[in-house]
Amino acid sequence: MPIFKKGVMGMVKVIRYGNKRRVTCGSCDSFLEYEKEDVKTVQTGMNEWEGEIICPNCREKVRVKG
Numbered sequence: 296m297p298i299f300k301k302g303v304m305g306m307v308k309v310i311r312y313g314n315k316r317r318v319t320c321g322s323c324d325s326f327l328e329y330e331k332e333d334v335k336t337v338q339t340g341m342n343e344w345e346g347e348i349i350c351p352n353c354r355e356k357v358r359v360k361g
């Protein structure tokens with residue numbers, strides 16, 4: 296993350312820090328960073344839906360919060 300020093304003129308920038316989410320893969324222990332667009336919603340029950348991403352390392356499904 297860049298550090299803006301005093302004296303540097305410019306616009307205020309919004310850093311979309313909250314956009315990326317992180318999760319640890321339960322299968323291979325990889326620390327994954329993903330975005331909302333990567334999440335696939337799957338139905339796990341009558342009225343239950345969960346988010347899911349595919350771990351790029353082991354190709355296993357990783358449950359995430361929508």
Ligand SMILES: [Zn+2]
Pocket residue numbers: 320321322323324325350351352353354355
């Ligand atoms: Zn994995």
